[in-house]
Amino acid sequence: MSMFSLKFVFFFLQFLQIVNLTFITKSGYLSSNITIFGQFLCNSKPLSNQKVLLVEYDKLDPNDLLNTTITDKNGKYTIFGEEAEFHGMEPILCLKHDCNSIGFVESWEIDKKYLDEVIEINEDFGKGNFIRKNYEKSNAICKEFFK
Ligand SMILES: *[C@@H]1O[C@H](CO)[C@@H](O)[C@H](O)[C@H]1NC(C)=O
Ligand SMILES: *[C@@H]1O[C@H](CO)[C@@H](O)[C@H](O)[C@H]1NC(C)=O
Secondary structure, three states: OOHHHHHHHHHHHHHHHHHHHHHHHHOOOEEEEEEEEEEEEEOOEEOOOOEEEEEEEOOOOOOEEEEEEEOOOOOEEEEEEEEEEOOOOEEEEEEEEOHHHOOEEEEEEOOHHHOOEEEEOOEEOOOOOOOOOOOHHHHHHHHHHHO
16 A cells, blocks of 8 residues: 555544544533522421432433422422433433322423523412323323322
């Protein structure tokens, strides 16, 4: 092989690497994170000592538990999760609470537009508010992790 073609091969390999890196970046193979904070109440009283989970919904792999915390004496919580995902992660916030003495699992599907941001989620479950609709999919996912 001549010096010229060797150089060319080397250049071509470098070019492939650049293309590959660009592809990875564009397809979102990056670390994403989410921070969620807020306060949970039951009839205006703090829901303290309740489990809060951050779960990552995954169409192809098993769903992941990203983090866990417990609400403080004021019903307040902050939870952070981070993961490298091909399509950007799909986080779900899960809460198990005993408002009105019945164990409920609640879930919130977090829109991808909030990735890498800090968002606030508050709820008072005492106001006939504790059966939320249209969350069957995420509720089922949350229940996997509260077993
Ligand atoms: C869980 O939360 C802690 C405290 O915010 C943080 O340091 C850690 O990186 C989190 N774990 C994951 C997997 O995101
Ligand atoms: C979340 O990700 C963004 C973008 O990569 C970064 O700027 C930010 O510092 C991260 N937040 C935390 C709490 O790690």
